[in-house]
Amino acid sequence: MWLWGSMTAAGTLPSATLQGVDTVIRLADLASQSIFAARLEQLRGRCVVLAPSDQLTAALALIELDGVARRVVLCPPGLPDEHLVLVAKEANADACVADSAVPDMSRLGVESIGLPEPRVLAGDVDRRCSHASEWILLTSGTTGAPKLVLHSLASLTSAFARQPRSSETTVWSTFYDIRRYGGLQVLLRALHAGSMVLSSADEPVPDFLARAGAATVTHISGTPSHWRRALMSGAAGRIAPRNVRLSGEIADQAILDSLRAAYPGATVAHAFASTEAGVAFEVGDGAAGFPAALIGAPGAVELKIEEGTLRIRSAGNAVRYLGDPAPRLKSDDGFVDTGDRVEQRDGRYYFMGRSGGVINVGGLKVHPEEVEAVINSHPWVRMSLVKARRSPITGAVVTAEVVPADAVVGQAERPANEQLTHEITELCQRVLAAHKVPAMIRIVPALAMSAAGKLVRPNA
Amino acid sequence: MSVRSTITSLFEDVAREQGRRLSPLSDDLKLLQSGLDSLSFALIVARLEDSLGFDPFDSAEAVTFPVTFGDFIRLYESHPR
Incomplete structure (x- = not known):
C-alpha cells in the first residue's frame, strides 16, 4: 500500500484538512491537484531529497511522492548546506526538491527542482503507485553529520495500523516538526484518521495554541520541554484536547501531574519512540516510568534490557542505516538498542538518561x-x-x-x-x-x- | 542580595550572553514575552540552583509553572530554604 492509497481507503479524506500557519489545504483536493503539477511525473522512480522550508509543503510533498519516488529523503529544518550535500551523496539522490536556494549539486548528478510558489495546488495529476518508496529520516550522529535511517511506509505506520479505527472526529496536532520522527508519526496518524494542525518554529506558543484551539484539536503531542513551555505561556487553556501525549524525553512525575491538572478531561500518556527503534509503548497510568511487566512480554513490540539499556524489536523498527560503510542498526537477534538506560525500582522501570553520554x-x-x-x-x-x-x-x-x-x-x-x-x-x-x-x-x-x-x- | 535582585540580574546576564533582547522586567511581564527562550530559562534555573542551593521545579508534587516574571520570583521566594 502507498500513502495516498491508504489515506483514501481510511475514509476520512472528504472532510480532512491540513492546516499551516496561514494556509488550509483540503486533502480531498489532492485527488486531482498537486504542488508539483506536471513535475510530479519527472520525479517518478527517482531518489528525491526533500528540503522545503516549511512543514506544510513538506507534508504535501510526502503525500505526493510516496508510491512515486523510489526513495524520499526527509531533511529536518535547519540542515546546514554542507550536510545537505553529504546526505544527497550518501542517499544516492538524483533530485532535490526545495523552495529556497540550495547548493548546486549537479556534479553529484542531483537535479534541483524548485517549488516556486509552494502550497498552491494546480494541474492534473496521476496518483498511480509505481514504487514501494523508501523513506529516509535523518538523526544526529557523533560527528555532527546526520545519520541516514531507512524506513518504509509499513514500518512508519506499524504502531497504529493494527489499532481499531475510532469513529469520533479527530484533529491532531503536535509541537514537533513533522520532518522529524516524532512529528512524522503524528502526521501519518492524522492522514489516516482526520485533520491536522501543523506547528511552526516562528510562531509564538500562545498563537499556536490559539490556532489549535480554534481547530478544536483533540490529540496533541510534544516533548516534556514543549509542554513546560506551553504551561509557562499562560495559554495552555486555549486548547481542550481529549488526548495529551508526551514523548522524546523522560517524562517526570511533575510534568505528568501538571498536565493532568491543566487538562482534567484528557487522557495524559507518555510514549517511548525513537527514529531507529520506532514506537515502542505508551504509558497511560499517570505515573513516570513504565511497568516492569512490559519487558519480555509477548506481542507486536518486544522489549528487553541488556547492559542496562532498553532494546526493541518490532515491525516499527527502521530497516537499516544507509552509508558506506553503513553503521549497524540491529543485533543478530533483530533488536535495536535504543541507548536509553533504565533502572528498576518497585516493579517499574525508570529512564536514567542515555548511554555514551548523549x-x-x-x-x-x-x-x-x-x-x-x-x-x-x-x-x-x-x-x-x-x-x-x-x-x-x-x-x-x-x-x-x-x-x-x-x-x-x-x-x-x-x-x-x-x-x-x-x-x-x-x-x-x-x-x-x-x-x-x-x-x-x-x-x-x-x-x-x-x-x-x-x-x-x-x-x- | 535578595532573591528578587539575584533573579533580576541573572535574567539580564543570560539575555546578554544569549544575544537576546530582554523586555523591561516587571511582575506582570509574561515569561514567554520576555525575549528569552527555553534554553535561557534552563540556564537561569540551573544557575539559581547553584547560587540559592535549591530548584523549586524539582518537586514530587505537581509544579505550578510560572507564567509571569512575578510568578517566577514568588516560586523562589516561597520555597522553604
Whole structure:
C-alpha cells in the first residue's frame, strides 16, 4: 500500500484538512491537484531529497511522492548546506526538491527542482503507485553529520495500523516538526484518521495554541520541554484536547501531574519512540516510568534490557542505516538498542538518561564529542569533557569542563578564566546550534582518564 | 542580595550572553514575552540552583509553572530554604 492509497481507503479524506500557519489545504483536493503539477511525473522512480522550508509543503510533498519516488529523503529544518550535500551523496539522490536556494549539486548528478510558489495546488495529476518508496529520516550522529535511517511506509505506520479505527472526529496536532520522527508519526496518524494542525518554529506558543484551539484539536503531542513551555505561556487553556501525549524525553512525575491538572478531561500518556527503534509503548497510568511487566512480554513490540539499556524489536523498527560503510542498526537477534538506560525500582522501570553520554536537550540529541571538538579547537584549550546537567525546563542542558593549555606558541599569557570561558562560549555559538552550546563552562586543572587513556564519561 | 535582585540580574546576564533582547522586567511581564527562550530559562534555573542551593521545579508534587516574571520570583521566594 502507498500513502495516498491508504489515506483514501481510511475514509476520512472528504472532510480532512491540513492546516499551516496561514494556509488550509483540503486533502480531498489532492485527488486531482498537486504542488508539483506536471513535475510530479519527472520525479517518478527517482531518489528525491526533500528540503522545503516549511512543514506544510513538506507534508504535501510526502503525500505526493510516496508510491512515486523510489526513495524520499526527509531533511529536518535547519540542515546546514554542507550536510545537505553529504546526505544527497550518501542517499544516492538524483533530485532535490526545495523552495529556497540550495547548493548546486549537479556534479553529484542531483537535479534541483524548485517549488516556486509552494502550497498552491494546480494541474492534473496521476496518483498511480509505481514504487514501494523508501523513506529516509535523518538523526544526529557523533560527528555532527546526520545519520541516514531507512524506513518504509509499513514500518512508519506499524504502531497504529493494527489499532481499531475510532469513529469520533479527530484533529491532531503536535509541537514537533513533522520532518522529524516524532512529528512524522503524528502526521501519518492524522492522514489516516482526520485533520491536522501543523506547528511552526516562528510562531509564538500562545498563537499556536490559539490556532489549535480554534481547530478544536483533540490529540496533541510534544516533548516534556514543549509542554513546560506551553504551561509557562499562560495559554495552555486555549486548547481542550481529549488526548495529551508526551514523548522524546523522560517524562517526570511533575510534568505528568501538571498536565493532568491543566487538562482534567484528557487522557495524559507518555510514549517511548525513537527514529531507529520506532514506537515502542505508551504509558497511560499517570505515573513516570513504565511497568516492569512490559519487558519480555509477548506481542507486536518486544522489549528487553541488556547492559542496562532498553532494546526493541518490532515491525516499527527502521530497516537499516544507509552509508558506506553503513553503521549497524540491529543485533543478530533483530533488536535495536535504543541507548536509553533504565533502572528498576518497585516493579517499574525508570529512564536514567542515555548511554555514551548523549545529551537530550528538549528532545534534540547532543553528542558530547561534537561539542568537545569545537571547544578543543580553541588554542588555549588542552582538553574538555562535555556532559549533561539535569534541567526542569529542557530536560537537560549541556555543560563543559575545560582543561586549559599551559602555554601556547606565539602567545604570551593565558587569558583569565572568565575571559577564556567567554571566548569558548562565543566560539561554540558561532559553530554550533544553540542547544549544543554549553550552558556552563568550568575551568578545571585536570580530567579523569581511564586506564586505556580515554576520558571517563559519566554513564558511558 | 535578595532573591528578587539575584533573579533580576541573572535574567539580564543570560539575555546578554544569549544575544537576546530582554523586555523591561516587571511582575506582570509574561515569561514567554520576555525575549528569552527555553534554553535561557534552563540556564537561569540551573544557575539559581547553584547560587540559592535549591530548584523549586524539582518537586514530587505537581509544579505550578510560572507564567509571569512575578510568578517566577514568588516560586523562589516561597520555597522553604
